Amino acid sequence: MTIEQQIITSAQAAVKELYGQDVPENLVQLQKTRSGFEGNLTLVVFPFLKISHKKPEDTATDLGEYIKKNCPAIADFNVVKGFLNLVIDKKAWIGLLNEMNQNEKFGEKPVTADSPLVMIEYSSPNTNKPLHLGHVRNNLLGWSLAQIMEANGNKVVKTNIVNDRGIHICKSMLAWLKYGNGETPESSGKKGDHLIGDYYVAFDWHYRKEVAELKAKYMAEGMDEEAAEKKAKEEAPLIKEAHAMLVKWEQGDPEVRALWKKMNDWVYAGFDETYKALGVGFDKIYYESNTYLVGKKKVEEGLAKGLFFRKDDGSVWADLTDEGLDQKLLLRSDGTSVYMTQDIGTAEMRFNDFPIDKMIYVVGNEQNYHFQVLSILLDRLGFKWGKELVHFSYGMVELPNGKMKSREGTVVDADDLIATMIASAKQTSEELGKFKDMSEEERNEIARIVGLGALKYFLLKVDARKNMLFNPEESIDFNGNTGPFIQYTYARIRSILRKAQAEGISIPATLADNMPLNEKEIELIQKINEFGAAVEQAGKDYSPSGIANYCYELTKAFNQFYHDYSILNAETGEEKTVRLVLAQNVAKTLKNGMALLGIEVPERM
Numbered sequence: 304m305t306i307e308q309q310i311i312t313s314a315q316a317a318v319k320e321l322y323g324q325d326v327p328e329n330l331v332q333l334q335k336t337r338s339g340f341e342g343n344l345t346l347v348v349f350p351f352l353k354i355s356h357k358k359p360e361d362t363a364t365d366l367g368e369y370i371k372k373n374c375p376a377i378a379d380f381n382v383v384k385g386f387l388n389l390v391i392d393k394k395a396w397i398g399l400l401n402e403m404n405q406n407e408k409f410g411e412k413p414v415t416a417d418s419p420l421v422m423i424e425y426s427s428p429n430t431n432k433p434l435h436l437g438h439v440r441n442n443l444l445g446w447s448l449a450q451i452m453e454a455n456g457n458k459v460v461k462t463n464i465v466n467d468r469g470i471h472i473c474k475s476m477l478a479w480l481k482y483g484n485g486e487t488p489e490s491s492g493k494k495g496d497h498l499i500g501d502y503y504v505a506f507d508w509h510y511r512k513e514v515a516e517l518k519a520k521y522m523a524e525g526m527d528e529e530a531a532e533k534k535a536k537e538e539a540p541l542i543k544e545a546h547a548m549l550v551k552w553e554q555g556d557p558e559v560r561a562l563w564k565k566m567n568d569w570v571y572a573g574f575d576e577t578y579k580a581l582g583v584g585f586d587k588i589y590y591e592s593n594t595y596l597v598g599k600k601k602v603e604e605g606l607a608k609g610l611f612f613r614k615d616d617g618s619v620w621a622d623l624t625d626e627g628l629d630q631k632l633l634l635r636s637d638g639t640s641v642y643m644t645q646d647i648g649t650a651e652m653r654f655n656d657f658p659i660d661k662m663i664y665v666v667g668n669e670q671n672y673h674f675q676v677l678s679i680l681l682d683r684l685g686f687k688w689g690k691e692l693v694h695f696s697y698g699m700v701e702l703p704n705g706k707m708k709s710r711e712g713t714v715v716d717a718d719d720l721i722a723t724m725i726a727s728a729k730q731t732s733e734e735l736g737k738f739k740d741m742s743e744e745e746r747n748e749i750a751r752i753v754g755l756g757a758l759k760y761f762l763l764k765v766d767a768r769k770n771m772l773f774n775p776e777e778s779i780d781f782n783g784n785t786g787p788f789i790q791y792t793y794a795r796i797r798s799i800l801r802k803a804q805a806e807g808i809s810i811p812a813t814l815a816d817n818m819p820l821n822e823k824e825i826e827l828i829q830k831i832n833e834f835g836a837a838v839e840q841a842g843k844d845y846s847p848s849g850i851a852n853y854c855y856e857l858t859k860a861f862n863q864f865y866h867d868y869s870i871l872n873a874e875t876g877e878e879k880t881v882r883l884v885l886a887q888n889v890a891k892t893l894k895n896g897m898a899l900l901g902i903e904v905p906e907r908m
Contacts, residue, residue: 305402306376306395306832307333307344313374314346317366322354335829341381342388343829346370349385359385394816396828400881401813403831403888408895410835412456420458420658423449423695425665426578426585429466430570431475431503433496434577436715436773437667440700440762443901445665446583447763447847448695450899452663455842460657463585464649467567468592473548475499476562477541478506488569494576494718495569506541513539553639580721582755582901587656589649595640598648601684602633602640610683621680631676646677647684654686663693663845668768671696695845698770700762720775721755727779728754728787735781737791737908749905753787754779756902760786763900764851784855786902789893792858794908796890799870803883806871810883818881823864827885830860834892838899847900854896861889 304312311331318326330350336342348363355362360382367380367387376395381388403409425445428434434442445461453459466472479486479502488495517535522528536542551559578584602619605611611621611633619634633644640648653659664674674694681689702715729750732738738746761778765771781787803810820828837853840846870886873879894904 317369346387363387411454419660432500434717474506478502494573496573594648598644668696697767725754756786793904
């Protein structure tokens with residue numbers, strides 16, 4: 304039983320004994336004692352005043368005396384107004400440290416056979432272009448959230464929905480047919496997703512050229528500028544050909560389908576390389592080319608049940624006015640589906656594949672309204688998690704030089720970003736002399752770990768709901784709130800432990816309960832112990848940033864301790880042993896915490 308649980312149980316017993324009333328566990332509020340006051344944990348007394356019918360100070364004193372007498376973990380107490388400050392017995396701290404030392408996943412909850420199943424959707428790329436900086440943030444958030452939910456005792460299924468159909472896909476296909484001359488990833492030396500992305504940009508370039516020529520022609524014929532541009536965009540031969548190709552695709556034309564499959568396969572191979580470099584993956588991938596037909600069928604079922612209605616033009620709608628919203632289009636008048644229809648179809652397929660208890664969609668905040676509507680529609684259609692679905696809504700990420708525009712070819716490419724971060728990490732590490740006595744292979748591996756750690760940490764430490772500015776230079780800094788700062792501290796601790804081993808010092812699995820502890824060591828034990836609360840809160844808030852900030856705070860606490868106290872040159876053997884156990888558990892907690900962010904930590908730097 305944890306120290307907190309011992310105190311909570313004792314406090315409940317105290318209220319029962321002293322005031323004759325049972326109190327639920329959630330009424331017992333514990334918090335870290337404020338700096339400047341004696342004590343380690345503080346019990347908030349105000350919730351018990353209606354039961355005790357006494358002043359706050361008197362109630363706190365009553366509870367303090369009972370807890371001190373009956374709870375072995377408590378050595379002393381003091382009362383400040385309505386707060387009961389509790390001093391934890393040193394033996395209890397040693398016991399807690401032993402518990403940490405014996406549990407490789409201290410602070411995380413195990414996944415059991417009856418754990419709830421959480422499905423998390425992230426990535427959701429289009430097969431007409433490579434992944435970019437926005438996708439990087441999405442993938443890192445999704446992957447980290449999956450680790451956090453699992454650390455909270457949930458079964459997790461990581462899933463992706465690939466946007467592999469539609470007019471944007473046909474644009475790339477048509478451009479490749481017209482301008483590609485049979486070019487392939489092998490012949491060009493390009494990753495498949497980059498090659499196809501080039502043709503998407505090429506389509507836009509040629510299309511805009513056609514629009515400009517037609518617009519000038521229509522204006523010369525007397526049409527005003529706005530009308531001329533509108534007509535030019537509709538009449539441009541390229542866009543007409545793209546729409547004709549989309550119709551052929553919908554009809555299952557074998558040539559169009561074969562081209563579509565070939566080009567998509569090139570893209571998937573490219574995506575897989577990027578996912579591998581980022582260290583993310585999926586348990587199940589769905590494709591819109593499969594889900595949209597399921598969605599249309601589900602909407603037709605809803606129409607038959609009176610859940611939706613058909614307008615005179617044949618289009619199908621959902622009336623959401625009773626929910627304070629508007630009417631939502633589900634099928635166009637020509638019977639084709641919209642994104643909402645596809646999401647309904649994807650939900651149907653997932654629900655048939657897995658016994659989902661909670662569904663989390665990691666999608667940018669520009670889709671907030673879409674998911675508000677989707678939640679209502681899925682609930683109406685009978686999905687048990689529909690009303691409870693979570694839209695993990697995140698803000699945009701930009702670089703200091705502005706936004707990204709994929710159609711114009713100015714996108715911040717994910718592969719380029721990863722390569723740049725690794726190269727910068729290598730250069731910075733070399734300049735700081737951190738590669739001394741290392742082989743080239745080890746230097747490259749550490750540069751990869753540090754570069755990706757810098758990228759991931761910088762993107763994840765910010766509250767996901769906020770728009771953010773990603774500054775690559777700031778992210779690779781071995782000081783401050785950065786990934787490399789935490790990674791370097793981990794590597795430093797591992798170096799200390801290796802030196803101890805080289806000196807023949809063995810680190811025991813269990814410390815005797817009379818081992819010496821100073822206040823700074825107690826503070827460090829308490830900080831490690833907060834990992835479990837940080838994991839739990841991050842799960843409740845869907846917040847990787849909570850884990851990032853915890854890792855930073857633990858790193859700062861250890862570095863301050865290491866500045867004040869020697870480990871290997873401690874005055875006594877007992878002090879050295881305690882500090883080695885402490886350091887070992889700080890390193891373990893940092894490694895586990897960073898793993899929840901998808902970040903590796905190097906054994907040396």
